[in-house]
Amino acid sequence: MTVRKIVRRLGLRSSRPAPQRLVVSYLYPPTAETSAYVVAKRIRNWGIPVDVISSTGDTGREPDKAAGQIAGDLARRVIQVPGGRHDLNDWSIIEDFSTGGLAAFEQLQSDGRTYRELYSRSMMPGSHILAASIKQRHPDLHWIAEFSDPVRFNTRGEHRQAPLPYSAITAPLIASAQQAGYSVDPANGMFDLVEYAVYALADTIVFTNKQQRELMLNAVADPQLRESIVRRSKIWPHPIPDAALYNAVPSSHTTSAKPVNFAYFGVFFGARSAEDLTDAFGLLTKDERTRVHLDLYVDKPRRVRKAVREQGLADVVRVRPLVPYLEFLNLTTKYDWLIVTDARTDGVHALNPYVPSKLADYRGSGRPIWALVEPGSLLSQDETIERTPIGDVAAAAQFIRSQLN
Template sequence: MRNDSSNASLWVSAMRKSTADRLIVAFNFPPFTDGSAVTVAKRIVEADVPVDVVSADLSAVRSRDESLVDLVAPWLVEHHTVKVPVLFADERSLVPFVERGLIAVRQRRGRPYEEVYSRSMWPHSHFLAARLRSEGDAHRWIAEFSDPILWHADATLRPSGAVSLSGANLRLLRAVGSRAQAFLRENATVLAWAQFVPFLLADELVFTNEQQLQVMLNDAPEWMRAGVESRATISPHPTLPASHYRAEKGSPQPSPQDRFSIGYFGTFYPNRGGGEFLEAISLLPASLRARITLDVYTGDAGHLLDAAIRLGVADSVRKQSPLQYRRFLQTSNSYNALLVNDIATSPFGVPSPFLPSKYSDYAGSTTDTMAITLPGSPLDQKPARWRAHVGDVDGIAAMLEEAVVATGKNILFP
């Protein structure tokens, strides 16, 4: 590892002698624990080709997970980690990431990449990839969108800093037609450009579900939409092969359960769907409630435990420490059900443009999925052994009763 004038540290894999023809631009990337970083890592495994990577040092805002590094290491040739201020939709972070990323790539690379792939969130990734594609450093650009860039899950607009109409941004403007130039000048914010510059310049646009594509198309002017649709690909988050879920010999396993055990991995929001699940448990007869354990693997459990106490279900809820990614996959096999839920949203014109990435990890587990969905949402269209709908507390309680009774023959209940 060394530092160069680009403020980027460089890691070169000893596992591969070949050079890479594909560059991954991912502001958030392993070893940092982040949902988008995990998805990019799984995309690399799925593609199964050598890659170089440019990413940011997220030490200030994310913890590390070395199992994510192990996941991508067989495909990683060179990894440039760029040190910049970590700010979301702000040019004070975005501009140095792009400039230092360009220097890092060009100092090590004497010819263009066949392909550059970038993924939001964060918006930085698409800006660097756009420069690489428009300035001849890559022959093809694949831009993936994790969620609608412009909108929060509650359908409110995300705040965004401005884009300066000078310097390198003027070169990006010159890469598009006159009508597109006028549109970008009128919508000169970081998040707007993070969506519309890929819409104009990327060779392929990847969305996780059809409803996300529809919402993002609705944000675009009508003259832009046909071109976007012609280059759009729908590709849900990848699921890793079964080998990644098998526990290593000698690794500790959860204690055997004497209840119907439900696993939930990640932040559990009582005010975003979690509260009604706890309320549904409270509606069950005491004899059934005593047979249920909900394990929540999270670093922030204050609101969860407060809600459980308030609803009288504290005996059915256990807070567990967060797990590194590999351990999470292995532990997922130890439960009777894995819980995933949609978040109730204000109207987008579609049931939901969001597909929880957690579902793709659950899909590879031997444990069945328990899904609480919005009718017609992308999650609602996925297979699940048990299903109820957001807002239907009685329906969730009935689902839980059915699951406990159906699985009871395999559990030694007290």
């Protein structure tokens, strides 16, 4: 018999306060994805106990078991809804998560849980669909819905489209969206419904930065609907980890013996590329290259390593695979400079809505930050970091040289 059952049978009260907030996050540790880590950091920074409903869905990365330390005991119960391989455009995955998540919510209620607040975060879209379904059934819950990025539009500015089947999950959400004044096309409106369900039902709508909010609002044609969203909106920058997390998992990786060491951590895809970084190191003289080093921690090290060799940069650039999150935090404290790059959105979005979440992780390390920035982006306006224009290889090389003097 478990301790919980013994306590219940004897009529005893637990000394730990019961969670008043339920977190719905399709991605949550041990899933090794950015959004999973951000949600766990949110919980840690709130400092209040929560319950979590997440998915076991496979994203193709090894589980990060140590990441459970981020939220620690503040995550009282973590219920994982069984899921298969994740596909962003497959509604059936969202449907299964929502159906299983509603059953998990009912189980929590039957176990005596009562909540005042509901929090969800995209990515992934399924988080908001499940949360919206719970909100419809329990309208007294205060629903806080956070957007990490625009859902309806991708980094190339394209309108995401995927079929939206009629079901017991979608029908009431479509009705709520339409009642609020939003039009949903079942033929390709899956991602539209995710945003519109939040706009129609959430009590607090969270954006990570002001340009993201403005860009997403500009896609809402009706000024009254936009005003309704603004009234309920808040800006929550990405959470900065506390100092203890940077020492939780020491890394065995070391920096080079050269005087100045740079590091980049992340994924190169779409609007970000390795050449934005490596080309500048290619302009350094032979003597300069003996005094500086760049470590790239990336998700596809073999491909990036091949590109580095072809550029003739193996003596100055080392490629390593991504490391688990807490080890990454520890590594950030070892380098002289941490590099972050803007997503390229010129000619794609009217505003750059993206601020990399790793910027918050870098800030917590206390190390200097160098950003390759796009004009008009929030990174380009940040005077607490060093900045050079993205794509300006000469300016980047000059910045590197300035650190060698």
